[in-house]
Amino acid sequence: MEDNLLDIKKLSVHYFNKGNITKAVENVDLSIQKGETVGLVGESGCGKSSLALAILRLIDPPGKIYGEIKWKGRNLLNLSSSEMREMRGGDISMVFQDPFSALNPVFNVGEQIAEVFRVHQGLSRKEAWDNAVRLLGLVHIADPEQRANDYPHQFSGGMKQRVAVAMAYALSPDLLIADEPTTALDVTMQKSILELLKELKTTILFISHNIALVSELCGRICVMQDGRIVEEGRTVDIINDPKDAYTAKLVNSFREINLDINRS
Amino acid sequence: MLKKNKLAMFGLILLSMLVILAAFAPIFSPYDPNAIMEDHIAAPSMKHLFGTDDLGRDVLSRLIFGGRVSLSVAVIAVAVSLTIGVLLGCISGYYGGILDEIIMRFTDIMLSFPTIFLILAIQSVLTPNIFNVMIVIGATSWMGIARLVRGEFLALKEREFVEAARAIGCSNFRVIFRHILPNSLPPVIVAGTLGMAGAILTESALSFLGLGVQPPMASWGNMLMDSQSYLLDAPWMAIIPGLVIVLAVLSLYFVGEGLREGLNPKE
């Protein structure tokens, strides 16, 4: 459809290693409309992270991306590296899985958020810093003016992830990709990060192996297995009437959890 | 990776050549290394491939016999350092506790000395000869190996096969030497190879200063000592033994790196 924010067609990501080819993503079609919250579910190793990294063109050699990733009509794979670099953080941004390793240990969190403003919007040090403090408040970190001066190791896991969300949300991106943002956290934290994501006013691609979490947040679900999308549809439909055997298996393994399917 | 293999092969070939030359020195050496010939300070020629030194001895012959000396010193020195290092590392890593503390403190203390000068100081109270050189070098270079072995033991002693061995009644001694130690050998072998490279460098420095292998027995190091007064008149006396040292040490480094890659199936 023409008003799709993101239109992925026949996307493949292959890794070449000494004559072996690993097909992490194989012929994937995926569209995301503005304002949607789309979930991408699958077990580890199914290619979800490679898909996410491919959208940001962060696949390092020996990996190669094939196919088409259309963002507001333009194919991202045809952009120059500096054009693509501008997109990252500004138009499309990402929250990574492990908050313990995603933040640079030698800079305080305020700086790590502020630099995004300085690089993309050319703001002064002071303006960028004030924005960073504002973002920390937005993600519900208490006492943001003080805390902005603290270093990552001085935050708990859940709070580190909030900082990561603040970093990704700083420039009000059109698309926020969250790659297993709650997997490394314990259950109480998971809930709060989910709530935080719900508050954000942006299109979200939420990636997880936990279909219960995905169905709580997302209106539409894509199921991925061995690099391919095996089923996709509205959350209600996927949960209640999975058509693919693999999807059914995933759904059934989370049946015990009380799913609020009125949210869709 | 492929490049590392090529280098390792090159190193192995070079090393083998040096070892064979050293082992069969009397066969390969054109002249007696201590034989004084007519031409003093003769430039390299067909008669003397690498020239002669200030006393008229053939440099090539001294080089070959010197290789025998330098290589054997290196081997024995490393054997000494491995013995001390592995023993201390085993005990430290396996028993832990106060023994570990004491041994590690001792290691730290030894590491606080500038090794060369410590050896020189020791040599000043002894009469330097080839034997105490081997022992002293070994006695001052075990620290890295001790730490390495200790690390391996700390990691390995939690593994199931150790519990299994203890469960069937193996004494600590058996567990250490028959079960854990063989598993910790790969890095020790690499360390030993690299240690030989270091031992050659140390022995040559000592002999160069006159506190290592004593003349007239030739060693690459003391050949360089003799060359000092003739740098302009007989540059080959200084250049060639040094180049040989470089080749020997380099080949050991290449082989050591090759072993490190080969014994560690990780990318």
Add this chain to the structure above:
Amino acid sequence: MKKYIIRRLIQLIPLLIGISLITFFVMHMAPGDPTSLFADPNIKPEELARIRTNWGLDKPVIVQYFMWVKNAAKMDFGYSYISGKPVVDEILERLPATLLLMSVSFFLILLISIPVGVISAVRKGSLFDNLFTVLSFVFMSIPSFWLALIFMMVFSLKLEWFPPFGNLVLPCAVMVTSGLAGITRYQRASMLEVLGQEYIKVARAKGLPEYIVIFKHALRNSLIPIVTLLGLSLPDLFGGAFIIETIFAWPGMGRLGVSAVFSRNYPVIMGITTLTALLIVLGNLLADIGYAFVDPRIRYAEKK
């Protein structure tokens, strides 16, 4: 951070005790009258008697050790056999020259090795990197004293660019060339480790230009372990300096030490051994404190 420093200071004590023990007992292996350890062989009997009492030389070895330690703590290491001057004075006279050689050399080494290591890591597998790897092995195989001879032969005697003795340039050049390979490899390894970290990928995902990713985010982290390397390199730096000073007649502590070894000048040998070990220990302590300063994870305590 304060706790860290205090802990390190306490750990100094067994180190210093151990150093003094080893130095003392190694020297006591010397053949001959123990008096000779501290006195000029041609000395007058009254002097000899005074020294006997002062150093407890007629008492059991253990007592001698404690007396030696007591004197050493006062920086009294006896008198040189050769010059008769107090050992401490002789050493302190020459220490600045050695420190000058070592610090200039180390500074130059860092100046070259950090950029080369960074480029090698960033361009891993390239021609530059492969060439560097092979060259670093070659450089590590070169005995520094031989390099000194060659440099002297070429630059001093043949080309006559520098005087063979007493000049800083050639000794420095030898030390830099010898020490370059090890530190560059270390920097390369450190940089490679950092580049593999998740936060580097995150930095790129934020749309930061590559030069900021490398020189701000990666470099800063890769330099932290270098501080520790400073401390670990001290024994080899000293050892190298000692031999090179001897060859180029650089008026430092090392030259004094090596000639003391040749002349069996035991008080000087002991003094230099002890003081050098002390400097190394202090250097390591400073490096560790520097590390705590430079790594925010140690400098600032955890919260919540």
